[in-house]
Amino acid sequence: MLVITHQDFLEEYTSDPAAAPGRIESILKALEGEAVFEDAYPAGHDDISAVHTPSHIHSVERRGLYNIAVLAAGAAAQAAEKGLSEPCFALVRPPGHHASADSSWGFCYFNNMAIALEHLKRNGLIQSAYVLDFDMHFGDGTVSILENRGYVTLHNPESGDRRVYLEEVERGLSNATVDIIGVSAGFDNHVEDWGRVLLTEDYRAMGRMVWERCRELGIGCFAVLEGGYNHQVLGANVRAFLRGLQGM
Numbered sequence: 001m002l003v004i005t006h007q008d009f010l011e012e013y014t015s016d017p018a019a020a021p022g023r024i025e026s027i028l029k030a031l032e033g034e035a036v037f038e039d040a041y042p043a044g045h046d047d048i049s050a051v052h053t054p055s056h057i058h059s060v061e062r063r064g065l066y067n068i069a070v071l072a073a074g075a076a077a078q079a080a081e082k083g084l085s086e087p088c089f090a091l092v093r094p095p096g097h098h099a100s101a102d103s104s105w106g107f108c109y110f111n112n113m114a115i116a117l118e119h120l121k122r123n124g125l126i127q128s129a130y131v132l133d134f135d136m137h138f139g140d141g142t143v144s145i146l147e148n149r150g151y152v153t154l155h156n157p158e159s160g161d162r163r164v165y166l167e168e169v170e171r172g173l174s175n176a177t178v179d180i181i182g183v184s185a186g187f188d189n190h191v192e193d194w195g196r197v198l199l200t201e202d203y204r205a206m207g208r209m210v211w212e213r214c215r216e217l218g219i220g221c222f223a224v225l226e227g228g229y230n231h232q233v234l235g236a237n238v239r240a241f242l243r244g245l246q247g248m
């Protein structure tokens with residue numbers, strides 16, 4: 001599995017749980033021997049301004065978070081491009097799905113997923129996309145940015161019952177007829193994390209569902225890290241999901 005990441009994501013850029021020390025390390029450790037790592041580079045200003053307003057971009061700059069946020073967005077755009085030909089994961093922070101065009105909250109600054117898909121769309125690499133967001137929290141930022149652009153179908157499964165949740169995911173994917181599938185991969189809905197719903201094997205199952213749908217349609221996929229805060233289980237959950245995403 002190709003993983004786009006960067007040494008700078010190990011830095012503790014704020015005091016929120018997404019930026020906690022050891023979080024990215026726990027994932028890197030679990031992926032040892034399973035992943036090929038490629039360095040992220042920052043997104044271009046045109047990619048950021050295709051999604052965010054100048055006033056929001058300036059507010060992220062004023063908070064001293066522009067460099068780390070633009071690097072996460074760049075990694076997502078790289079993963080999306082690579083994803084056209086092979087499954088690819090952007091191992092990044094800060095996360096992005098609570099970032100709207102003109103504001104953000106929930107440890108997010110720039111919307112990595114929206115920036116990645118807009119990057120593909122504006123470069124003529126896709127006509128349509130499907131986003132599965134299995135983070136515990138509703139991806140309000142991604143929905144607000146992308147739902148009216150006309151080329152993206154968004155799915156935030158909601159059930160608190162893991163079996164029903166997986167059925168929702170499968171049903172959503174079976175209706176997706178698009179050029180690429182992007183996954184906002186948050187792992188905070190795990191039984192040992194904040195949401196207390198999903199098992200580690202469920203992440204593998206969801207990865208596998210995405211892989212199967214991509215195979216049926218002859219398209220690619222990519223994923224971007226969102227939440228996930230229990231460092232004891234986060235690495236294993238990411239690994240399980242990425243195995244599924246490769247059809248394993």
Ligand SMILES: [Zn+2]
Pocket residue numbers: 135136137186188226227228
């Ligand atoms: Zn979350």
